Amino acid sequence: MPAAERTPQTLYDKVFQAHIVDEKLDGTILLYIDRHLVHEVTSPNVPTTSRKSLKDIASFIQEEDSRTQCVTLEENVKKFGITYFGLSDKRQGIVHVIGPEQGFTLPGTTVVCGDSHTSTHGAFGALAFGIGTSEVEHVLATQCLITKRSKNMRIQIDGELAPGVSSKDVILHAIGKIGTAGGTGAVIEYCGSVIRSLSMEARMSICNMSIEGGARAGMVAPDETTFEYLKGKPLAPKYGSEEWNKAVAYWKSLRSDPDAKYDIDVFIDAKDIVPTVTWGTSPEDVVPITGVVPDPETFPTEAKKAAGRRMLEYMGLVPGTPMEEIVVDKVFIGSCTNSRIEDLRAAAMVVKGKKVASNIKRAMIVPGSGLVKEQAEREGLDKIFLDAGFEWREAGCSMCLGMNPDILSPKERCASTSNRNFEGRQGAQGRTHLMSPVMAAAAAIVGKLADVRKISQFNGSPHIEAAIAPEPATSSGASASAEKAHPDERIETDDAEKEALADQPQDSSPQVNTTVAHAGGASAAGGLPKFTVLKGIAAPMEKPNIDTDAIIPKQFLKTIKRTGLGKALFYEMRYLEPGVENPDFVLNREPYRRTKIIVCTGANFGCGSSREHAPWALNDFGVKCVIAPSFADIFFNNSFKNGMLPIPIKNQDDLEKVHAEAVAGRELEVDLPNQLIKDAQGNTLCSFEIEEFRKHCLVNGLDDIGLTMQLEDKIAEFEKKMSRETPWLDGSGYLKRKGGKLAVKAAPVPKTNRGDVKTEPLEW
Incomplete structure (x- = not known):
């Protein structure tokens, strides 16, 4: 088609269009999925206590229901030969931290996971979104999803962030502006000079909370910052290889055309963004730290007034109270939003040489992965936090979603770097205030919600400063973002386990589940009750x-x-x-x-x-x-x-x-x-x-699976085309050794001492 006749496309349009297997007249689309991240149903079940005594999951995890989930997962991945990062593997961590860390997340891919914050991966120019359990089953069986096109939404943030203002402040400010339903039905593209100036980790924090603005996903166009981050990652194409050069050439095309149209446009001036915190029980309930608790009686409708009154009652707050006078009980720095190395560095800048306030019952630092924890310890961050009075935990979701011992007691108040402040989110009747890592660190030191700018000096945005590794750092002096994420040391000495990082089983067929899914298609197609x-x-x-x-x-x-x-x-x-x-x-x-x-x-x-x-x-x-x-x-x-x-x-x-x-x-x-x-x-x-x-x-x-498998031939043809045109997406161009064998193998599952634990196959 002549250039003049091409319809201008957004970043979302380009990635979405490249993955269409089939499209019906009513707009129903069969979308191919490149990357599927799987965790143990709800990963906060993983304890963040010391694993020095870990022998097996069955004896380590104390809670019976959590133990059952994790043991069942181990049995299933062993049965089907799926790559598995267990608790004894230092690469283990929060799924949205380890995906980018391992180079599993690549620009231009479609990425799904049974978790709404899969939008995190959109920071790479991937179309990444959360799916439910039935859709998890659908992707495992067919490598596809049935979906519709989303609307295009653009949030453009221009200018320069003021000292002390973080990417978390940017997204909280944006959600406060559009509301928790502002992005419903849309994919948000974040752009502007502020976004371009941010590191990959800061961009991930922003995309992570797209779902809190109601959006299906969030995306940032890949650029040199993206490519630099991916260099040397285990599952990215090998830097400098032909595959890498082809991939980068393609990735550079993944930016919105200058005259592309958006259904919704939001423009934000960076000078309007200050350190921001939530006061209510929704991420849209935000105010500057310099502000006061709002008065619901000033809200525009009776419904909003009633909702505001309920929130204040739940949060134990009085209208007009300065935010900086609100006393905090606990502090949590972690979660898939803010648990990466830059988050910990930025928090450590605030904490260094200070002590946690006497009224703080518990202050926790929970790294997002074992590799983040290891990097932080090499840089001495753990000692800074421990000296100040923080707990230094193992990798996991922890207090973000109080499903393990890391929870709030009723009516305890928490300064948290997580992404949701719903009622009971961090524990029954717990009260959560969302904020950036440096703001949470400041709250720990002051004992109240605090303006970090009053206790720590920043020359610019904390994320921009934290992108540079402090001394002592890695041997190369590079930041964790740029260095190669290294695997468990056991694979350095065992050829059978070498490069135990793969997204496909040892089989030459691109769809090893196809025949199984097809065989069950007829019966599955009548599996739901009819609704008339x-x-x-x-x-x-x-x-x-x-x-x-x-x-x-x-x-x-x-x-x-x-x-x-x-x-x-x-x-x-x-x-x-x-x-x-x-x-x-x-x-x-x-x-x-x-x-x-x-x-x-x-x-x-x-x-x-x-x-x-x-x-x-x-x-x-x-x-x-x-x-x-x-x-x-x-x-x-x-x-x-x-x-x-x-x-x-x-x-x-x-x-x-x-x-x-x-x-x-x-x-x-x-x-x-x-x-x-x-x-x-x-x-x-x-x-x-x-x-x-x-x-x-x-x-x-x-049933969707039965319907999808009627298009088995189209799926196979699409996969052949993908292997020809973008081989780095299916790994065919760089994962195979001589003789056609994959250079990667599924990580072994630790032997499980099941004891009296009763488990049954995972029911999807």
């Missing part, structure tokens, strides 16, 4: 931003089954204490105990995690349909995968009519074939929209 007409009691809810942690709290996620979760649905709202119902909560009142439909007048239902437990819990309780003004993208997709119908109704009058029936305790009728919602007498209240493909699958009870 649903009649039932509808329960009214009015709260906006009902997140997945509220739908089912994290303590109920340590399961390898989909069933039995109905008892935990809306647990924090349903129960005053274990076994004692809250009589004011709608599902504890008649006739709503038999609810099949939820009608929520608040927007952004299901925001938060990609975990599929939220629709599982609703389904197990008996709820088959949720009606709301809008839904978070991942929850919306997960619902369909489980035979449930989420119905967005944007027309306020229509929603109020439906809600009134629910308030009255009457039945509703949801007629999917005719796309109508009716009252108990059969009168039509309103119509609703649904994509034809989703409707077809629900009405006929069709």
Whole structure:
């Protein structure tokens, strides 16, 4: 096509288009997935205590449900020959830290993982997003996903960050501006002079929290900073090789065309960004550290006023209180947002020579991977933190999602570098304030939320300064970002384990699961109950931003089954204490105990995690349909995968009519074939929209895997084309030794002393 006739494309358009296997007339797309990261269902189950006494997981992990998940994972990876970084491997860590660290994440790839913060990998110019368990199964079976195009959104940040202002402040400021639903249905591209000036680790922090702005993913165009970071990474093409040169030439094309169009444009001046903290229970509830707790009575609508009052009550705050007067109990520096070497260096700059305040009960530093921990110890950062009174932990998710002993007690307040501040996120009734690593470090020293600029001098953005390794550093003097991530020392002496880093099994076929998936396709295609007409009691809810942690709290996620979760649905709202119902909560009142439909007048239902437990819990309780003004993208997709119908109704009058029936305790009728919602007498209240493909699958009870495997030949042809044109994506150009054998092998699984632990195959 002549250049003048080409449609200008964004970065997202280019990567998405390059991975289309098939496209239907209604816009349904079969998208090829290059990279799939798998963890043990919910990786906060991994303890961050010392592993010096570790012999095997079964004896090391104390919590039975966590132990069952991890042992089951070990058994499964051993059975299927999948590369595995276990607790005894120094490369182990948070999945969104080790992917980039190992060079598994590359520009122009499609990357998925059963975790919403997969958006982190978009910092490399990858299209990376979280998926639910059913979609994990789908990728494992077919190497593809069924999806639709997203909208294009651009957040452009120009200028120069002021001293003390971090990338975490940038993304918190942006979310405060667009709101937690501002990016719904979109992929955000971050650009501008501020983004270009940031290191890869700072860019990852920004892309990580794209999901907190409601977006499907976040992306940054790859540039020389990206290429420099990837040099020498174990799974990147070998630097200087023909494959590397071809890859870089392609990666340089992955930038938005100058005249590309965006559906949503947001422009931010860097001078408007100051150190920022959250005050409420949503990442959009932000204020400058120099500000005060806002007064909900000044909020624009009654719904926002009510939500604000609830947040202040939960957080134990009073309007008008200066943020710098809020006393903190605990400090957490870690998570997939802020646990990389630059985060730790920046925090250490603030902490060095100081002591944690006497009122701080616990201050924790949790590196994102074993390699980050090792690098920090070579630089002496661990000693700085220990001397100041911090705990120095092993790699893991830790207090980000309180699912192991690293949790808050009720009403304890935490200065945290994690990404979510939902109710109970870090522990039941725990109160979380999100901030940057240097701000959290400052809070630890002062004992209150603090402005880091008052206790530490920075010449520029902490991330920019921390990108340079301090002395003593690595032998080459390079930063951890640029140096080669080195594997477990055992593979340096054992040829059988040498280069135990691979994303494909020892088989010449690019799709070793194809025949298995195909054989089960016919039966799987009828595996879901058919959804045609649903009649039932509808329960009214009015709260906006009902997140997945509220739908089912994290303590109920340590399961390898989909069933039995109905008892935990809306647990924090349903129960005053274990076994004692809250009589004011709608599902504890008649006739709503038999609810099949939820009608929520608040927007952004299901925001938060990609975990599929939220629709599982609703389904197990008996709820088959949720009606709301809008839904978070991942929850919306997960619902369909489980035979449930989420119905967005944007027309306020229509929603109020439906809600009134629910308030009255009457039945509703949801007629999917005719796309109508009716009252108990059969009168039509309103119509609703649904994509034809989703409707077809629900009405006929069709399973996505069975449908996808009907295109097995197209998938195989696409893979052949990919191997010819971009061989570095499937590894065919650099992973094979002479004779066609792969130069990589799956890391061995430590022998497991199972004892009395009872496990069963992982149920997807």
